[in-house]
Amino acid sequence: MHHPSSPVDKRRKFDPDASLVLVGIRGCGKRSLGFVAATALKRRFITEDHYFKEVTSYTRHEYLKRFGSQEFQKRDIEILKTMLDNHRSGCVIECGLGSLTRPVQEHLRQYSATNPIVYIVRDMDRIQSLLGLEDQSVKLLCEGDPLHRTCSNFEFYNVEDRSSISAVNDEGSPDRRCVDYSFKLKEAKEDFTRFVRFVTGMDVGHTSYDSPFVLLETPPELRSFTHAIFVRSSDLIEGAVKLPELESGGDAIELCVDRWGPEMTPILSKQVSLLRRNARTPIIISIDKSATGIAKGGLSSAEVDDIYVSIAEHALRLAVEYLAVDLGLERPQIREIIRTRGMTKIIGQRIFEPTEPETWESEQCFSLYLEAEKLGCQLVRFLRVATTRDDNAAVAKFTNKVQSLPGEHPPAIAYNIGSLGRTSQVFNSILTSVTHPAIERTRDNVHDPQITSRDAVKALFQSYVLDPLQFFILGGNVAYSLSPAMHNAAFRHCGMSHTYTIPDSPSLAIVDRLGRDSHFGGSSVVQPWRVQLSHKLAAKSRHVEAIGAINTIMPLRARADGTMFPLQEQASRRNQAGPVLGWYGENTDWVGIMTCINHNLSPRNAISPLKTTGLVIGAGGMARAAVYAMLRLGCRKIFIYNRTLSRAESVARHFNSWAASQVELTEVVYVLKSLKDEWPVDVCPPCMIASCVPADPDLDEPPANFEMPMQWLGSPTGGVVLEVRTLGEWQIHVID
Incomplete structure (x- = not known):
């Protein structure tokens, strides 16, 4: 077996913009995962095949046929090295068969000192089935593939995607008629996105001191x-x-x-x-x-x-x-x-x-x-x-x-x-x-x-280390809310002694009474109290600042001397009773919407800041959360429609003003004035739509039986439609 002349660099510390390189045998999924990584990292995607043709004006097969095997192998190695050296930053690079050669592997070992190199592994039986390989070919691949470990500093096992398996026909080819076809590689997309964001440091070092109550932003040791x-x-x-x-x-x-x-x-x-x-x-x-x-x-x-x-x-x-x-x-x-x-x-x-x-x-x-x-x-x-x-x-x-x-x-x-x-x-x-x-x-x-x-x-x-607390839902039309049943079931599942109920006489006056109860744990807030309660807050998260609406309040507790615990310590004491000095406002609607879109959007509709378009129906607090969720996902063209034009324009002004405060953003939200409007010809049809129409809308909102104009449903690659109905809580339905 070939032994490398120089070891791979193991430091695994790189510049934030260092190009990510993918290696592995044919059929392991480098091309698909490379596209996923480029989208997640917002980088240019370069493949060895495309670069070879760009340099030589020939496909690899054409070059081999015209110039012979020896000249092809020599030129292939030269071009692959050049491709790597000329794109050391800002890219995701897919290496093809050249990574099986000793000169390229030696070059990759040196390259690993400055760049992350990920070896993609996959079940060999699956590769053999996909490529129709003979047993002898499989044996050769099994012998050569592990050498990629000697020239890489990371490894990702590409486990079979259940959505991918269900979207093939009897012959093993993609079945475009299958209802799961558009979701092909959905699970792999999520897995590899998290992987490359961690490897490159995009998800590391983010503190939660401005939003300490959001578990997604706080590591378990804190x-x-x-x-x-x-x-x-x-x-x-x-x-x-x-x-x-x-x-x-x-x-x-x-x-x-x-x-x-x-x-x-x-x-x-x-x-x-x-x-x-x-x-x-x-x-x-x-x-x-x-x-x-x-x-x-x-x-x-x-x-x-x-x-x-x-x-x-x-x-x-x-x-x-x-x-x-x-x-x-x-x-x-x-x-x-x-x-x-x-x-x-x-x-x-x-x-x-x-x-x-x-x-x-x-x-x-x-x-x-x-x-x-x-x-x-x-x-x-x-x-x-x-x-x-x-x-x-x-x-x-x-x-x-x-x-x-x-x-x-x-x-x-x-x-x-x-x-x-x-x-x-x-x-x-x-x-x-x-x-x-x-x-x-x-x-x-x-x-x-x-x-x-x-x-x-x-x-x-x-043992009284944690205290049973009382949680509520506050707002109008909450008598039929499912939130108490859902939260109480979750409390039981987790072993918590908390309770979640609907107040006997819901009114704003109850908030003052709750503020005097040391066992008050927090409350969900729905319309029409989101605005009124926002004026009673002692502190609020950056998400609330960006969205302009709350859906949750939590108590800020006092020490024995009457002073308030710092925010980070408030979060660690969230299951303990104590005197309430004020309220902390949070918005979690955007988390649910973002998670749902991200989980159900197919790789074909991977979000691109330049191309992806979103659409939000409504102009209330839930619509604001939907706009924010789409912005957090990377969408930079969001259209909004509301029956009362002035409210839609107000939401657009709010988020465009917020976007202007972000260094890289300009105008991001646009208003559709009429249901009769054609979709703008200079932008792609939306691949994610959030209908935030309340079950009991006021005169400013679209009616509950709102029908989406067909001209707004023209995405050739499908997409995700969320129906967010507010009746004490919201529900999400995914439609492709």
């Missing part, structure tokens, strides 16, 4: 009482996990690698992709040295550590959000892992067995925390197998000692494991490992969690 669902690699291999059910029950997923061997490299890559797709939460990778088999083969401790490091290095290639690293490794090994972590956060970890001399009270334990911080760990996790219940009091003292340190320090995760340690697991506030009903593990392991997230949350309420 929230209170967060949980990570613990899954072993062997669980996934043995089919012991119902993957779709993992979408709830935790704030993150911890994948513990408990098997290893040469065949496990692609298996681990696939497992991470499967968890990403089903859970859609941050992923932690940890390594169980005692269970992987690497410590049982007569190897020296140094050899075992080397294998451990190789697993950790592969985890970094997968761009997971967190990697737990054993602090028992040699210090140079830990420093190298931290140096090459990229955007992954390193959790310095130590698991203390009962036979080890270190205790929670010992100075060695505290010194190890300080050493982990000095090494550069972003978080520190200490676990100890409990032998008595007194160990739970001891770990609480250790946690208090860490928290009393002056200044900022890495968050500490510290609790006891085993049945006697469950109390400390409940009270640990950051990323406690939990199990899940969807995991049907047959073997017991003392290190594995025994409680679920629901168990832990219920225990926090039963």
Whole structure:
């Protein structure tokens, strides 16, 4: 096998605009994923085939036929190198067959010092089926493909898209008559978009101090009482996990690698992709040295550590959000892992067995925390197998000692494991490992969690750490609202003791009464109170500033001395009662609308700032949220229609003024004056439409039986239509 003359650069720190390169064999999905990445990153997409023709005026096949194999291979390598060197920034680059040659792989290894290079992997059986390959061809590809790991610094396993599978005919070709055809690669689009945004740093470093109550914007280590669902690699291999059910029950997923061997490299890559797709939460990778088999083969401790490091290095290639690293490794090994972590956060970890001399009270334990911080760990996790219940009091003292340190320090995760340690697991506030009903593990392991997230949350309420709060819905026509039933079901599912009800005598006067109730938790707000209550706010999020409407108020609580907690601390105390000093206003409608559009918009309609058009019907608070959601998705041409023209013009002025305050934006919202208007000829028909017509509209709104003019439904690639009906809450229906 060919051994590289120079190693791939592992630092994984790049300029924000560094071009992203995709490598892999034919049929792995580079072209489709490259288009997805270019759209997500708002970059130019360059393919090797297109660039070859641009330089030579011949297709690759034409050039091969005209000049012969030897000249073609020489020219192909030259052009591929030139393509890479001339486009080092602002692009997504797809490398073709040239990446299988040694000269190009050597060039890519050097290129990796400044650019992210992603190796795309796919099931070989699927590639063989798609390309109709003979077994001998498959064998050659299987031998050559893994060499891409030697010239790349990231890896993405392209798991089969369920929407793609359903959109093929009996011969395996795309079936355009299939109702799912327009949604082809929808799941892959979402997965790879998140991946490339993380790799390039687009989603890293964003703080939530202006909107601390929005969970989407706050990492789990900055929230209170967060949980990570613990899954072993062997669980996934043995089919012991119902993957779709993992979408709830935790704030993150911890994948513990408990098997290893040469065949496990692609298996681990696939497992991470499967968890990403089903859970859609941050992923932690940890390594169980005692269970992987690497410590049982007569190897020296140094050899075992080397294998451990190789697993950790592969985890970094997968761009997971967190990697737990054993602090028992040699210090140079830990420093190298931290140096090459990229955007992954390193959790310095130590698991203390009962036979080890270190205790929670010992100075060695505290010194190890300080050493982990000095090494550069972003978080520190200490676990100890409990032998008595007194160990739970001891770990609480250790946690208090860490928290009393002056200044900022890495968050500490510290609790006891085993049945006697469950109390400390409940009270640990950051990323406690939990199990899940969807995991049907047959073997017991003392290190594995025994409680679920629901168990832990219920225990926090039963021990009075968290308080049962009262939530409401305020506004007109809320008697038939489904919000109480939905929220109360969610509270029960999560183990919370809160209640959500409709006030007996809804009026603005009730707000003042709620302000005197220390157990008031917050309220949904619907028309016509959104404007009136907005004047009573002590603070509001940047989203409310941009939208100009609220749909949620939350209490801002006071300390014992009567002063108000800072906003970030308010968010961490959201499940605790206390005196109310004021209201915080938030708008979450845009999150639901944005998520729905993003989840259901097909790759064919990937949002482009220059081409994509949106349409919003209505001019109320929900319409404003829809406009904002489309802007956040990257749409820069949004049309709005309302029966009363002046209200539509007011919404347009509001958002165009907001856009002018953003450096890169100008006019973004335009008004359609009449239902009889033809769609403007100089813009594309809308591929996303939000009908924000209330069920009981006032005279200014379009009627509830509003019919969309056919001339506004001319998108040749279809799209998403959201019907947002407001009757105490809103509902979204997706139509293609």
